[in-house]
Amino acid sequence: MNFKLAILSLIIFLNGYWITEARAQETPFTLEESVSYALENNAEARNARLEIEAARGLVGERTAEGLPQINANLNATKNLVVPITPFPAVFLDPEAQEGEFIGVQFSPEFTAGLTATVSQMIFNGSYFIGLKAAKTYRQLAEVDRKLTELEVIENVKKAYYSVLVSGEREALVKANLSRIDTLLKETKILYEEGFAEKIDVSRIQVQHNNIQTELDKAKTATLVSMRLLKFQMGMPQSQEITLVDTITGLESLLDAERLLVEEGEQRVEIDQVNTNYDLATLDLKNNQIQYMPRLDANYTFQRNAFGGNFSNLWSGDWFTGSVIGVTLQIPIFDGFTKRYKIQQNRVQLRQLEVQKESVLQNIVIEKFQSRQNLINSLKALDVQRENRDLALEVFDMAKIKYQEGVGSNLEVVEADSALKEAETNYFSALYDAFIAKVDLEKALGILK
Structure with missing residues (x-):
């Protein structure tokens, strides 16, 4: 009888606890x-x-x-087939006939270039x-x-x-x-x-x-x-x-x-x-x-290299160039x-x-x-x-x-x-x- 009362009391207690938790x-x-x-x-x-x-x-x-815009480009190219440029033959052979041309390869096989551009809006x-x-x-x-x-x-x-x-x-x-x-x-x-x-x-x-x-x-x-x-x-x-x-x-x-x-x-x-x-x-x-009109200022800095093979391209001489200028764009007619x-x-x-x-x-x-x-x-x-x-x-x-x-x-x-x-x-x-x-x-x- 005491055992049954204890079980019943425990069940009542747990039910009350679960209800309280659910409400909480x-x-x-x-x-x-x-x-x-x-x-x-x-x-x-x-x-x-x-x-x-x-x-x-x-x-x-x-x-x-409206802030300065800065961009940099690095490129390397290989001419798979070096283009042929026509050149007057008389410059190489004084006895050549007038109007005669010979093919000359001016472009190197490998080229590389580094370019940095800065542009700033002025107006x-x-x-x-x-x-x-x-x-x-x-x-x-x-x-x-x-x-x-x-x-x-x-x-x-x-x-x-x-x-x-x-x-x-x-x-x-x-x-x-x-x-x-x-x-x-x-x-x-x-x-x-x-x-x-x-x-x-x-x-x-x-x-x-x-x-x-x-x-x-x-x-x-x-x-x-x-x-x-x-x-x-x-x-x-x-x-x-x-x-x-x-x-x-x-x-x-x-x-x-x-x-x-x-x-x-x-x-x-x-x-x-x-x-x-x-x-x-x-x-x-x-x-x-x-x-x-629109006015912009720009500056470009570049370095270029040329070579007959890829390794010489980076160890050889680099040639520097830079350009500064302004661009004025004037609208005239837009249809x-x-x-x-x-x-x-x-x-x-x-x-x-x-x-x-x-x-x-x-x-x-x-x-x-x-x-x-x-x-x-x-x-x-x-x-x-x-x-x-x-x-x-x-x-x-x-x-x-x-x-x-x-x-x-x-x-x-x-x-x-x-x-x-x-x-x-x-x-x-x-x-x-x-x-x-x-x-x-x-x-x-x-x-x-």
Whole structure:
């Protein structure tokens, strides 16, 4: 007996230990912590940061084009067949006839050469514009990163709320199943004692089965919502997490009065259009400055060697030569290529102006629509909260009447269905209010 008690105690202890360990491996996350984690680990956010690094590299590349360019070449060649060069025969034989030529080999069999070239840009208008364009492109990458992070914040918040609502719905179905299960047991006892009919038991059994099916669906919805949240956060699906916040606890964040009078800040989309406009302007200037000449300085140093065999090639004499000079490239006519490029640039600038006007108008509409959606969502939330309280009151009254024998179980079943629907509608309305709040914050440019 003592041995069996010891084994049972050990099993209980191990089960408790395993449960504690499993819970310890679960990482708790608040809404703010989920957003912070996503900004560091979400794939889109990480790519946006990498794009900034690439833009910095582009700035360095454009800067390097204005620095001295140094190249060195070392070559060695062997003439498999030494070319024959025609040479007037009269130079070798005064008695040779006029116009007579003989073949002479001027090229050695082996040649080697070492050449070093240094070139330095002196003036190139495109260089300075290109350098400024690269810096502007880096600014565009920063703006794109902000826009991407806003989308990540929006998606994570909505996914977080979805998990909370799905969890509440699952809890509601479980509570409803528990109520029906208790009612079913009580009705079966009444039926066995002759105080209830078989149809009463069957009716509640049908309700019980339907709720069990709804519970399975609710569990699946919670699981899918959690996986979606992990995906938006950039978290491995194998990582177990728990959500610290609750949907009712976050209800205090619905600061509608402040949001409804908030004017907002300049949207990132406007910064994006403005930066694109700056880039298009620089492209226009770059094409215009192509009409100006380009001046480069260059210096070449070379050493050459010749030999009849490969070994003598490197041990023989090397002949030195050097050249210094400047190159002035003057554009004269390119078939109107630059002219048509400038024409396209000007059209692109007008298109960006139209796009900016459209974005501004769209933002005004988004603000108005988001405000109205939040107002309607809050009104619907108040109504559904009242309906939930009333449905709970009706259910309690119907259950008391049934237990006292002055009501039917049909009233209880109907009241339970109404309560379940009212509770579901309440949390759906609460979820819609949170989504409307996020949409309005995004429209106002204050989402964070």
